[in-house]
Amino acid sequence: MTTPDVSAPRRRVVDASAVQELFQREGWSDGLPVMPPTVEAVEQFISSAALDPGQVVIELPEQGRSATVENIAVNAVAAGCRPEYLAVVVAAAQAMASPPYNLHSTTVSGATAPLVIVSGPAVDLLGINAGYSVFGSGHVANATIGRAVRLVSQNLCGGVPGVVDKATMGHPGKYSFCIGESQRHSPWGPLHVERGVPADASSVTVFAGEAPIFARNDWASTPEPILATIADAMKVSHLTGGSFVVVLGPLHARVLHRAGLGRAAIRSALWELSQRSVADLKRAGRLAGDVERGDDTRYRPAVETPDDIVLVVAGGDLYGYSAVVPPWVGGHESKPVTLQLGLAELNACRIILEAP
Numbered sequence: 001m002t003t004p005d006v007s008a009p010r011r012r013v014v015d016a017s018a019v020q021e022l023f024q025r026e027g028w029s030d031g032l033p034v035m036p037p038t039v040e041a042v043e044q045f046i047s048s049a050a051l052d053p054g055q056v057v058i059e060l061p062e063q064g065r066s067a068t069v070e071n072i073a074v075n076a077v078a079a080g081c082r083p084e085y086l087a088v089v090v091a092a093a094q095a096m097a098s099p100p101y102n103l104h105s106t107t108v109s110g111a112t113a114p115l116v117i118v119s120g121p122a123v124d125l126l127g128i129n130a131g132y133s134v135f136g137s138g139h140v141a142n143a144t145i146g147r148a149v150r151l152v153s154q155n156l157c158g159g160v161p162g163v164v165d166k167a168t169m170g171h172p173g174k175y176s177f178c179i180g181e182s183q184r185h186s187p188w189g190p191l192h193v194e195r196g197v198p199a200d201a202s203s204v205t206v207f208a209g210e211a212p213i214f215a216r217n218d219w220a221s222t223p224e225p226i227l228a229t230i231a232d233a234m235k236v237s238h239l240t241g242g243s244f245v246v247v248l249g250p251l252h253a254r255v256l257h258r259a260g261l262g263r264a265a266i267r268s269a270l271w272e273l274s275q276r277s278v279a280d281l282k283r284a285g286r287l288a289g290d291v292e293r294g295d296d297t298r299y300r301p302a303v304e305t306p307d308d309i310v311l312v313v314a315g316g317d318l319y320g321y322s323a324v325v326p327p328w329v330g331g332h333e334s335k336p337v338t339l340q341l342g343l344a345e346l347n348a349c350r351i352i353l354e355a356p
Helices: 016-026 039-049 069-078 083-097 103-108 122-126 140-155 223-234 250-258 263-273 278-283 343-354
Strands: 056-060 065-068 113-119 178-180 202-209 213-216 244-248 309-313 321-325 337-341
Touching: 039 069, 039 083, 056 083, 056 103, 065 069, 069 083, 069 140, 083 113, 083 122, 083 140, 083 202, 083 337, 113 122, 113 140, 113 309, 122 202, 140 178, 213 223, 223 244, 223 250, 223 263, 223 321, 244 250, 250 321, 263 309
Parallel strands: 113 178, 244 309
Antiparallel strands: 056 065, 113 202, 202 337, 213 321, 244 321
């Protein structure tokens, strides 16, 4: 394998402790310890993914910034990724750089973080958790891929908290926000196929999302109460359009499928049930002004159309939970973006994982 020609600036440090101090001092850290991104480690990552280190992945004209594969690899190493994860991190960065995502605005304002959803064979190939505690800790792939994407956002896209990133609150997903789709528990076709990627391929979907809101319904054996519970969680919305990611827990997905509901029917039901009357919104202080005649019969949807709801099946199958991930406050100005993971990248992952 040819060693790539990496050209990022070098910093000499005496030991691992000095690496931590350097990252903290320069504002490159998320507050957690980092792995030293040595020249050898960065070269290994880029070689494993068979990528051009000089390829420009991110262009951010609002800030006069750009980022290459090499820049992204440095942050992936620092985040603790394994080399085989780099293809996913680069694809996520490309997705964030796509105009519909609105990288600059979603980076500098709002309590959002890039949620990375991996669908297809890459989930099992890379060991990405799609089951119990899917938004939680304990899985190297989820933790480090999500962290790498966040470090890319911070270090290469200006998202330094309190400097360019002026989020009032933020949320824990700004450390790491990555999940896999569970094909084992999904009774429908995979997300990547629905979003236009071939069935035998994999995809990375990136969504500027707030913290998950959990929708618990352990008692219902029919669709209506479950859909009502999930839709109720969606009502905590900025009413600015955009999208929602709805993560259906396996038990909820099973009930919905058993009743004959497909993805389109579920989205339509959630769109209808998540609407709130103008009167209700005014009483809750979500809209300005006093309640007027007719406000009780005028409704605002959480999203503009049912197709703005992204459905994913993931999580454990012991309790009746689902989750909704609300959009960035700018709503319709940011859309989820899906990119295919190419066969070359997946083959590189497969070779690494099967190596003795």
